[in-house]
Amino acid sequence: MKSLLDAASVKVLARAIHSLAKIGDELHIEPTANGLTLKTVNASKSAYSAFNFHIPFFLDFCHLSENTVHPDPEEDTVIKCKLPMKSILSVFRSIGSLEKTVETCSIALPFLEALLIIEFKCKHGIIKHFNLRYFECESVEAEFCKEDYASKFSCSSRFYSETLLSFHSSTQEVTWSLAMDQVHLSNHIDDEVDPSKCVRTEVTLAKDEFIDFNVALCTQVTFCLKELRAILAFAEALKLDVDCRMEGAGQPVLFSLGKENLYSADFLLATLTPILDSTANSSRAGHNERKNKSSTQSNLPKCSSSLPLLRDKTDAGSLSYAPLQTTEMPMATDSPHHTSRLNSLSLIEPNLFVAMEDVDLEVQPPPPKRARARHIFQNCLKATQESGERPCEVFAPDSENDE
Template identity: 85%
Template sequence: MKCLLDATSVKVLTRAIHCLAKIGDELHIEPTANGLTLKTVNASKSAYSAFTFHLPFFLDFCHISENTVQPDPEDDTVIKCKLPMKSILSVFRSIGSLEKSVETCHITLPLLEALLIIEFKCKHGIIKHFNLRYFECESVEAEFSKEGYASKFSCTSRFYSETLLSFHSSTQEVTWSLAMDQVHLSNHIDDEIDPSKCVRTEITLAKDEFVDFNVALCTQVTFCLKELRAILAFAEALKLDLDCRMEGAGQPVLFSLEKANLYSADFLLATLTPVLDSTAHSSRSTNDQRKNKSSRESNLSKTSSPVPTLRDKDSRVASSANLHTTIMPIVPESPYFTSRLNSLSLIEPQPFPAIEEDLDIQPPPSKRARARYIFQNCLKATQEVRERPYEVFAPDSEGDE
């Protein structure tokens, strides 16, 4: 495969790679006779994304890889490969710098070299050359049909982005409730979490706010919000409309976008099944019954036994039978007391020195006595007469008689 792109196409290709990098860890490259397809699947296989760049998107395109070592038309074939997302991001790292400096981009997939060769021709005659090692793999496909969905509605990507700003950044899953005249969005709260301790966000979108609105089945689906944010980041930068197709709970949700005859993208996201929700609800009700039963038993034990009861952090009453069988350890008296150290400390505990019982402890002096002791040097003479040893050179003369 070999293709040539201009500066505008390089910008779109870079944004597409950044969008795929937020979803999966590997980039699948599949050249076809109609264009180039970039795909990725997340680790849990709950999200599938595919960008298809058609022939008008390129200045020059050939999907057949040529044998550069020994040119032979019979050995030419189509290569389908994958490479780590980190390696391709090292080439298309900065969208702004590529948009300002790159004039053309040439991408080739030689047959025998097992390298993805990317060459940037920048301004002022600067050429950047990258060789990325790839791995041959089979084609990655997701079975879906756009005509098989009962409900379809489309809107501008900016409208979706402004709607999702109301949700907290830590929100992981969002629930879409479809009605005949509106779409209701709310953050999904797990059954294991106490709803009274969570922030509930709900948004209602009227039918008139959509470009196209056709809901044939009123349903409620829940899917991950991380992939949706990645889709909107690409669509909003290029000012594209986003089509959404839904069928029912447990069925995948399909987001798609298209730019004339240049490129198109499909994003297939898995949704939560109602079976999981009912199972979680039943398990939660079972846990509540067990808590109520244990609390009733503990209340009975509290009234029948004079032993005081203990409560933990979850306000669950401990059984008094455990208090009868619990034996408190008795520490023998010792003249030395050892200090308790941190478990990470490497210093062995040392005994504290014994305190003498007949030690006479005097009370501290008064403030006036302490001040007199501090400033006593200020009250002394500046010069002190001290007897110093000296040698007498001339004795005193005797007095006149």
């Protein structure tokens, strides 16, 4: 693969890499006949991001890698690789500096060298050369279709960023409630039992605030806020509009953005799968009445969520991680919350909850402090010599008493 970019394209590429670095720890590079694709997946396999840079984005582009050892056009191949995000960030570290100094940038993936070669031609004849070691890997792709989403609405990235300023920086998850004429945003709280100890933030966005608003299903969707901030950081810097597509709770949310025929990006985020209140109540009743366990479990409602697939393009029959199917979600017996942490975009098989109904665990309360200290030091207070209890062998008899 060989490509050549101008100064403006280098700036966009650097911002895309910084945005992907906030989501995943590895950068997947996939040259195609239509351009260059950069992808990443986060550690929990709950967020997938892909940037597609089309051929007009480059000054020159060739997706084939030349065989530098034995030049032969028939042996040219396409290299798909990945490398740590820290190594690529060291090259595109300062976006402001790249914009001011770099004139052109060439990126190459030579055959049989296992190196990503990046060369900056800067002002005053300065040339910066970087060799990054990569690892060959298979293509990772999330299967989704934009037309399958029931609800879609788009707005400027700046409007989204100003809305999220109302939420505290420590907020981890946000809930979007869709209605026919508005979108309601609120911070998601599920770990605090006492509502009086929680700070709740709610923002309502009217239909007129959006560029395009088409909600076909009223629902509530909860997902992580960290990935959304990474999306808006890229879109706001380039003044782009962000399209949001939602279907329902437990189904992934899709954010899309792009500019004409130059580049496009898709961000697929997992959402929380809700559990009905009756499920939690019936689970607690089944734990208290163990004799009627079989009858209680038969009345438990089941909640399911579809798992989008991450598939290897090279082999359609082999799956990278989890198969595309609808799985029945296991339920924790004593869960006080009404949401499940099962990711709808999980790439690994979910660990089933262990049923604790058949295990009798009697936890005794700790003894008082005085009794606890007495128990610890009781061995120290015992007599050290007890001749009547343990026999001992006499090696030398006692001498006769001298009168």
